[in-house]
Amino acid sequence: MPFLRALPRWLLGASLLLTFDLAGRLLVAALSLPIPGPVMGMLLLLLAMMLYGRVPSGLGLVGEQILRVLVLIFLPATVGIYYLRDLSRGDWFALIAAMVVGTLISIALTGLLLNYLIRRSGRGGGSADHGQ
């Protein structure tokens, strides 16, 4: 059974994610930092993997699955949008205008800035194959 043989690595990966989540929360609370605990956990894990030199195989397995069902994990929060009643019509208008116009403006400005910076640094046109 290939699944049973992989099980210990899965459990190791899952418990690593949970450990770093809780460690992040504890650290943030202990130092009363303003950032969310899980984000601190993410930074700690990134640092640990940079020191370790690679992604542990069990962690890679679990992480890949989690990212694949990310939409499912935050579905409960998303569904809540249909239950919002306390926003006025003016609020909805401001919200939608800000999202549509704001996103277009910031995409245009970010793209143009990057285009200018990369051309200036002389790295335009170079093909960079992505490493896995």
Add this chain to the structure above:
Amino acid sequence: MASNAFAPLQEWLAQVQQVAADIAQPLSTTHPLVILPLNILGFWLALKIYRRVGSPILHPVVGGSLLVFAGLLLLGVDFAGYQRGSGLLYLLLGPAVVALAIPLKQNLTMVRRVGWPLMLGLAVGAILAPLVAVLIALLLNGSATVLIALTTKSVTTPVALALTEQMHGIQSLAAGVVAFTGIVGAVCGPGLLQLLGVFDDRITGFTLGVNAHAIGTVRALEISALCGAFSALAMGLCGALTALLLPLLVTP
């Protein structure tokens, strides 16, 4: 505050106990064994539809939430009951944020290759995206609730939810704003950039990742693998940077 040092751990254990207690309850329409399959079914169907149609407007975030909402109306379950039944998924939000470190680690070598122009673009873009939106909403007299929801508009949902919880904003509104922003960016972004004379896949990908997070990254992957990789990298870095900067600027 020494006695409080383990408060986050106790909070988490209480959450686990709550989920276990809810599962031990007799079967009803708000039971996790009803709500959880409903969530999974909604997600799975939405994914099938999205893969068939292929339009970012029908991203699983949109289709899935609509399907689950329809299911809740049919079952006659209110939002509080639905949230209780979904307790197990709420427990996974933290580990999901932590898991974002993996693609970040895998793509980190690319940062060194393109270097400082990318990092400067990231910093400016990560600040610009929420700032422009908040300014527009301010001009249109948006309330504080709206402004807070807009500050996390371009970061990936799990990070946005964690930040919103901390700012005491409305998580559902934040999640909706993130999804809508991603769809606007994925649908209009690539065309807009071509119009402006940007033809470098690395720039298109990075811009989509900063402004339209995961939904933009899915779109970027359709353009090219390089475009997608830069988008995933930008999404992770933008989420981390925003999580570090935003709480300093917005105090509840």
